[in-house]
Amino acid sequence: METAACLSKAAPLGPNEQEIARRFKRHTETALTLASQPARPCQPPLPPSYQLLDDVELDVRLTRARALLGRRVVVLGHHYQRDEIIKFADFRGDSFQLARQAASRRDAEFIVFCGVHFMAESADLLSGPEQQVILPNLEAGCSMADMAQLEAVDECWQAVSSLGGSSILPVTYINSSADVKAFCGAHGGAVCTSANASAVLSWALDHGERVLFLPDEHLGRNTARRLGLDPAAVVLWDPAEPQGGIDAGEPRRARLILWKGYCSVHMRFTTAQIAKARECQPGVSVVVHPECRSEVVLAADAVGSTEFIAKTIREAPAGSQWAVGTEVQFVNRLAKEHPDKQVSCLDPVVCPCSSMYRIHPSYLLWVLERLLADEVVNRIVVPTAVAKWARIALDRMLAIT
Numbered sequence: 573m574e575t576a577a578c579l580s581k582a583a584p585l586g587p588n589e590q591e592i593a594r595r596f597k598r599h600t601e602t603a604l605t606l607a608s609q610p611a612r613p614c615q616p617p618l619p620p621s622y623q624l625l626d627d628v629e630l631d632v633r634l635t636r637a638r639a640l641l642g643r644r645v646v647v648l649g650h651h652y653q654r655d656e657i658i659k660f661a662d663f664r665g666d667s668f669q670l671a672r673q674a675a676s677r678r679d680a681e682f683i684v685f686c687g688v689h690f691m692a693e694s695a696d697l698l699s700g701p702e703q704q705v706i707l708p709n710l711e712a713g714c715s716m717a718d719m720a721q722l723e724a725v726d727e728c729w730q731a732v733s734s735l736g737g738s739s740i741l742p743v744t745y746i747n748s749s750a751d752v753k754a755f756c757g758a759h760g761g762a763v764c765t766s767a768n769a770s771a772v773l774s775w776a777l778d779h780g781e782r783v784l785f786l787p788d789e790h791l792g793r794n795t796a797r798r799l800g801l802d803p804a805a806v807v808l809w810d811p812a813e814p815q816g817g818i819d820a821g822e823p824r825r826a827r828l829i830l831w832k833g834y835c836s837v838h839m840r841f842t843t844a845q846i847a848k849a850r851e852c853q854p855g856v857s858v859v860v861h862p863e864c865r866s867e868v869v870l871a872a873d874a875v876g877s878t879e880f881i882a883k884t885i886r887e888a889p890a891g892s893q894w895a896v897g898t899e900v901q902f903v904n905r906l907a908k909e910h911p912d913k914q915v916s917c918l919d920p921v922v923c924p925c926s927s928m929y930r931i932h933p934s935y936l937l938w939v940l941e942r943l944l945a946d947e948v949v950n951r952i953v954v955p956t957a958v959a960k961w962a963r964i965a966l967d968r969m970l971a972i973t
């Protein structure tokens with residue numbers, strides 16, 4: 573059975589786990605994959621008393637709530653969060669660093685994740701069983717992660733698997749739902765982050781005849797090029813098109829099948845902006861995130877994850893100039909924190925990541941004050957059956973990197 577073959581190749585499983593893998597495969601075959609994963613709940617409106625608070629009152633009450641909750645709560649803030657939120661974060665970092673921070677603070681009863689939904693899920697997967705993860709606004713989802721719904725992934729998988737061949741491994745970017753991570757775990761694959769995509773993709777290409785990479789086409793393409801993979805061996809699967817919009821022979825030739833997903837924030841960056849930055853600021857260096865299109869990455873001086881960008885600017889010499897192709901809240905903070913360097917966003921008509929921006933201080937205050945009243949709101953729980961396989965995919969990543 574192909575699933576079991578893939579699994580045993582990547583990480584040997586005991587008989588019990590093989591049975592679970594078989595059951596999982598049966599689920600995928602009937603398109604009922606991980607039916608235990610409920611639909612994401614909607615965010616109810618904030619209570620009226622939280623809707624009209626001014627900045628000063630928000631700040632005073634947030635300071636008080638943090639102090640009263642003390643070490644019972646750890647607040648995590650992704651780099652893309654606004655300053656008014658970062659101010660109250662115990663840790664800030666990229667998505668994976670924050671998930672690890674969550675795992676390292678076992679004494680905290682509550683992990684309040686100021687980021688987006690998939691990040692809160694990762695924190696739930698990596699934290700202790702008694703810890704509760706809270707996402708202040710349930711509407712804070714990642715539009716890229718939402719582009720790979722499990723049913724559509726399963727359809728693609730069935731189509732690609734039916735072509736034959738000995739093995740195909742799925743790799744999912746951490747920007748994906750827990751059930752897609754679990755799908756990858758159960759089919760012998762792994763998770764990757766923007767910081768370790770090369771290592772994980774290289775592992776998958778070594779172990780599988782083909783690799784399905786999702787949900788970000790651009791991270792996949794940029795990483796494949798970095799690994800020297802022949803572009804002719806890369807095909808694009810468009811979930812909006814019948815049969816992925818590719819002709820029947822294509823996946824047979826492919827070594828890498830990319831899911832047609834993208835980040836709307838990083839898609840805003842263009843080669844024209846890079847040319848303009850170089851014209852207006854001779855000597856400027858350009859650093860971009862690997863979610864940008866290939867031609868943008870090629871035109872830049874450096875490419876790397878959010879944390880890579882932070883480190884690059886931190887370690888750059890005083891007086892250096894930087895045009896940065898990533899989320900603007902983060903770029904503006906880098907500029908403030910490094911006044912001895914000139915740091916600006918590559919996009920002159922900047923817009924923040926609207927999903928991250930949904931974590932307004934009023935929501936943070938609401939969840940913290942509910943905790944003070946002994947009520948947990950907006951808890952994120954990954955169901956046990958999903959969590960098991962999602963953790964396997966995350967653990968494989970950790971073993972590879």
Ligand code: 13P
Nearest residue numbers: 666667668766877878879
């Ligand atoms: P990081 O993994 O670098 O935190 O990036 C997450 C993200 O959403 C980038 O757009």
Ligand code: SF4
Nearest residue numbers: 714715716835837925
């Ligand atoms: Fe998702 Fe893009 Fe926002 Fe990152 S910046 S959370 S990939 S929508």
